[in-house]
Amino acid sequence: MKDETRVAQAGLNSGDEKGAISAPIYQTATFRHPGAGQSTGFDYSRTDNPTRRWLENEVRDLEHGADACAFSSGMAALTAVFFLFRSGDTVLLSEDLYGGTWRLVEEVFTPLGVRGRYIDTSDLRAVEAAYDPSVKGLLIETPSNPGMRISDLKALAAFARQRGLISIVDNTFLSPLRQKPLDLGADLVVHSGTKYLAGHNDTVCGLVVAREPALAERVRFLQNSSGSILGPFDAWLVMRGLKTLAVRIDRQEENARKLAGWLRAHPAVKAVHYPGLSDHPGKAVHDAQASGPGAMISFRTHDGPSALALIDAVKVISYAESLGGVESLITYPLTQTHAALPEALRLRTGVTDNLLRFSVGIEAFEDLRDDLEQALSHCKKG
Numbered sequence: 001m002k003d004e005t006r007v008a009q010a011g012l013n014s015g016d017e018k019g020a021i022s023a024p025i026y027q028t029a030t031f032r033h034p035g036a037g038q039s040t041g042f043d044y045s046r047t048d049n050p051t052r053r054w055l056e057n058e059v060r061d062l063e064h065g066a067d068a069c070a071f072s073s074g075m076a077a078l079t080a081v082f083f084l085f086r087s088g089d090t091v092l093l094s095e096d097l098y099g100g101t102w103r104l105v106e107e108v109f110t111p112l113g114v115r116g117r118y119i120d121t122s123d124l125r126a127v128e129a130a131y132d133p134s135v136k137g138l139l140i141e142t143p144s145n146p147g148m149r150i151s152d153l154k155a156l157a158a159f160a161r162q163r164g165l166i167s168i169v170d171n172t173f174l175s176p177l178r179q180k181p182l183d184l185g186a187d188l189v190v191h192s193g194t195k196y197l198a199g200h201n202d203t204v205c206g207l208v209v210a211r212e213p214a215l216a217e218r219v220r221f222l223q224n225s226s227g228s229i230l231g232p233f234d235a236w237l238v239m240r241g242l243k244t245l246a247v248r249i250d251r252q253e254e255n256a257r258k259l260a261g262w263l264r265a266h267p268a269v270k271a272v273h274y275p276g277l278s279d280h281p282g283k284a285v286h287d288a289q290a291s292g293p294g295a296m297i298s299f300r301t302h303d304g305p306s307a308l309a310l311i312d313a314v315k316v317i318s319y320a321e322s323l324g325g326v327e328s329l330i331t332y333p334l335t336q337t338h339a340a341l342p343e344a345l346r347l348r349t350g351v352t353d354n355l356l357r358f359s360v361g362i363e364a365f366e367d368l369r370d371d372l373e374q375a376l377s378h379c380k381k382g
């Protein structure tokens with residue numbers, strides 16, 4: 001079955017005896033057992049819930065994994081992944097990554113003895129140079145957030161495999177409809193399901209998908225033990241959103257391609273970072289491992305005040321923190337998504353006061369372009 005069909009029919013084959021097209025919501029904490037020593041297959045909703053399981057199975061199949069677990073947020077999913085490591089372990093991470101992941105590693109796991117080392121994972125030699133025997137994991141964002149740098153997933157997964165590391169890819173920016181890291185050799189995929197998977201900015205969710213059953217079982221154990229599950233109603237909302245993922249991402253990407261080209265030609269725009277542009281430094285690697293450039297764009301105005309002026313001026317596009325939904329959003333990484341990063345890391349990864357992150361939605365291209373045109377009229381030219 002093609003991905004487009006799979007997502008359109010998410011939850012359809014729930015096996016509901018009444019034939020519901022939309023999978024039922026099992027809003028229950030616990031399940032009545034038929035008799036002593038017997039179970040319907042479900043005992044308690046922290047451990048397993050049919051609605052959550054349907055969502056998990058859909059995402060598992062889209063990512064070509066052995067199993068998937070749905071969490072209460074992307075950060076809960078990443079927390080479960082970091083629970084795989086022990087005190088004394090080091091995890092290599094893309095230096096250009098979501099600020100919340102940096103905060104989790106530095107302020108939650110480092111005091112527990114699990115350390116992060118931040119490197120440019122688009123440079124394989126830098127990754128090799130950062131290795132020492134304490135390194136047990138590698139976490140990659142590609143395209144990275146917010147720099148849109150591209151890392152070679154196949155080469156990095158092979159590097160990880162040779163050294164016995166767990167390789168993890170945060171696939172939030174592209175979704176499994178554009179990139180399938182497990183097929184390229186990664187061990188785990190993480191999603192903020194809040195973004196493209198749910199797609200409507202109406203719920204918060206996370207997912208972890210594992211390629212091998214043993215690792216999947218460990219993640220499920222950690223989830224059940226720590227309790228960070230997605231509730232049944234939210235699982236249903238994500239599954240409903242998932243049904244339109246294919247058409248949403250096609251439309252968002254089409255808008256993004258046009259807007260990236262248009263932005264680049266605008267005199268008030270200093271630079272555009274988007275893997276759909278022919279001169280993006282990572283384009284060849286991206287094209288080899290992903291089926292499209294996605295709909296996330298970063299761009300730079302000529303100075304900081306211009307970026308703030310644009311934020312104040314947009315009307316159709318909302319100034320808000322998140323991405324991947326049907327509504328277009330502009331984010332200011334310096335004070336929003338990447339506020340937690342130390343200044344040195346921010347400067348190294350280009351998170352400066354003139355950087356804007358643009359999550360392109362499904363609105364009419366002309367309305368988005370005209371909104372940017374009027375907003376950019378408040379910005380410094382050239």
Ligand SMILES: Cc1ncc(COP(=O)(O)O)c(C=O)c1O
Pocket residue numbers: 073074075076098100141145170172173191192193194204205206322337
């Ligand atoms: C790439 C990436 N990973 C993880 C997260 C965390 O996800 P959540 O906000 O669902 O906890 C985010 C949130 O913005 C993100 O952009």
